[in-house]
Amino acid sequence: MANKWLVNPENPNGILVECTEQENTEYNNGIEEASVALSQLKADEEAKEDLKASAKAKLIAGEPLTEEEAETIVL
Numbered sequence: 049m050a051n052k053w054l055v056n057p058e059n060p061n062g063i064l065v066e067c068t069e070q071e072n073t074e075y076n077n078g079i080e081e082a083s084v085a086l087s088q089l090k091a092d093e094e095a096k097e098d099l100k101a102s103a104k105a106k107l108i109a110g111e112p113l114t115e116e117e118a119e120t121i122v123l
Contacts, residue, residue, distance in 0.1 A: 050075070096120070 050072055055062040067075070103117035113121075 049069075050067045051064050052067050052071070053062040054065045099117060100120045103113055103120050106113050106117065
């Protein structure tokens with residue numbers, strides 16, 4: 049099990065205590081949620097860049113853009 053520092057008025061310098069099973073579970077769940085959120089952000093950013101590249105290629109080729117591609121263009 050993991051440990052944590054407990055600082056309170058009785059222990060102003062802090063003491064090292066063992067985490068409960070619930071605290072460990074909450075911590076691990078938080079890490080997993082953050083990992084999933086980061087993966088989603090990376091996937092969203094990659095999709096946005098792909099859409100911009102597609103819009104640019106179509107503009108260069110003179111092809112019509114989809115509405116989503118057109119929205120990526122900043123004037």
